[in-house]
Amino acid sequence: MVLGTVSVTDPPTEAAATPVRSAPPHRRPFGLVPTASMITGAAIATVWFWVPLTLFVVGISSIPSVIGFAFASVVFVYLVRGVDWLERLRSEAVFGMGIGVPPRRLSHYTGFQRWLHQLWLDVSSVRFWKALAHHYLRMVYDLLAVGITFALLAFAVLGPAAAMAIDQSDDDAGLSFLPVPVAWLLALVAVAAAAAILIVAPVLDAAIDRWLLPPSSTAALQHQVSALADAREGAVSSAQTERHRVERDLHDSVQPRLVSLAMTIGLAQTKLDTDLPAAKTLIAEAHEDAKSALVELRNVVRGIAPTILSDRGLDAALSSVVQRSQHMGVPTTLDVQLPRRLPDEVEACAYFVVAEALTNVVKHSGATQAIVTVRYDDASDQLSVSVFDNGAGGARITSDDEATGLRGLEDRVRAARGTFTVSSPLSGPTVVTAVLPCA
Known part of the structure; x- marks a missing residue:
């Protein structure tokens, strides 16, 4: 829909990809899954260890060639971001520690400038280099632990065999100092040491995750101050x-x-x-x-x-807004799922998002259908509000003093520490979404 002269704005300067959670009480540093994860990580590291390192070296050596340096740098940044995401998934799946995700600064520019600025913000962040350090430290540790384990197992198999072969040979080749009984005893010790490493070593893997993956207290405070500002x-x-x-x-x-x-x-x-x-x-x-x-x-x-909002709640208030929209010629469907009354500020913000969005639909979109969806997520304690219409697109949030519709909604949602987005390609449809924290 075309909402007057309004448009989509840039996201907040600071954003957290996921709320910082405290670690749940049930952790799994021991067991078959942590051990299998360590062995798998070591096997992959034998090849993967050199890939980011090679990109880093190529980028540094290609500084005189601007194109080569730029290409290697972009690939390196995206590689580390992907590795950070995978490492967090692995840590949650293997150890179940629920480590919080550090806040990530988001660029306030638009277009290509936004992309370049975001790359710079990522590279200059502590989170980026902590993710890289975590990945390489864990790879080196897994390689050493699994390498020593396999060396001990190899000795446990080959040591007694070699001792028996030498004992049956006339030429002991100077290896008579390893009698067969001693070789078997050392083989048992090696097997026990290898088993102990496989069982205990994942504990340090989990400790590395707890050390480098969580957000630092300084970064968390900086993000909170920025979010409050x-x-x-x-x-x-x-x-x-x-x-x-x-x-x-x-x-x-x-x-x-x-x-x-x-x-x-x-x-x-x-x-x-x-x-x-x-x-x-x-x-x-x-x-x-x-x-x-x-x-x-x-x-x-x-x-x-x-x-009606204070007397009967958000569901009844939105029903009246939807009825008004239908009377003005736009058939509107309302889908609300709320387990309880929410804080007054949250309900008021959600109400105004829907009311203003539907007003713009009626005035500017030429839509034949609108859908309002309101969902409460108990896990994240957030309210998600979405207004869809099948009319013309091109909605934008601008700084124009005359275009205050969506900009006012964005300011209202920001004041509630929520996020406000508008998806509106020129051909339509338009989706206005607000996510509001209820805590």
């Missing part, structure tokens, strides 16, 4: 936008209606003594103007604090 900026901007909207609505609708009402009553007063029928007609017109002014004033107040 962004929320404050959103709250200030949202309040200013809301004030301008109320001023505009009062000036453009309610005030002219009240002026007309006052003029009509004044004319009626002048006609009371000389032309009673005309005075009655004017009083009837004034009565209609008063009712219209009440309706318009009620609409303004509804935009500030809808009574």
Whole structure:
């Protein structure tokens, strides 16, 4: 849909890919799965160890050749990001520690400049180099642990065999110092040591994960401070936008209606003594103007604090918004799944997202269908609000003072420490999504 002159904005400067979670009490540093993971990691490391290292060396050596350096750098950054993601999946699947994901700074630019800036933000972040250090440290450790294990097992198999062969040979080749009984004893010790390494070594693997994968306390505090600053900026901007909207609505609708009402009553007063029928007609017109002014004033107040929301909850409030949209010519489906009442701020923010989005659908999209979906995720304690329409696309959030619809919604969602996105290709459809934390 085309929402006036609005458009999609850039994401927040700071974002956390996943909420930082505390480690659950059940961990699995021992067992068949951690051991198998260590052996698999060592086997893959025999080849993979050289790939990122080669890219790094090629990139450094290609600095005089700008194209070669740029290509190697981009591949290296994406490689480390992918490795970081896989390592976290492996750690969660193998050890079940629920390690939190460090916050990742996001670029505020757009287009190609955004992509370049994001690469620089990734390379200059502590998270990037900690992920690289973790990956190589774990690879080296797994290679050493599994290598020593296989060396011990090889000795346990070959040592007694060699001792027996030498014992049966006339030429001992100078190896008579290893009698067969001693060889068997050493073989048993080697097998026991190999088994101990396979069982105990994954504990250090888990310790490496706990050391390098979690976000540092400094990074977490920096992200929280930045998120609070962004929320404050959103709250200030949202309040200013809301004030301008109320001023505009009062000036453009309610005030002219009240002026007309006052003029009509004044004319009626002048006609009371000389032309009673005309005075009655004017009083009837004034009565209609008063009712219209009440309706318009009620609409303004509804935009500030809808009574139905506080009295009956989000489901009932959204039902009234959807009915209004249907009466204005856009068939709208509402799908709400809420297990309980949510905090007032969250419900109000969700209500205004749906109300403003549907208003834009009716005014600008030319859509024949709209779908409102509201879901509460108990695991993340977040409310997801989505408004879909099949009309024309091209919705954008801009800094234009006249285009305050989606920008006001974005500010309101930012003030609630949520995320607001708009997907609106030129050919449509348009999906407006807000994710609001409920804690």
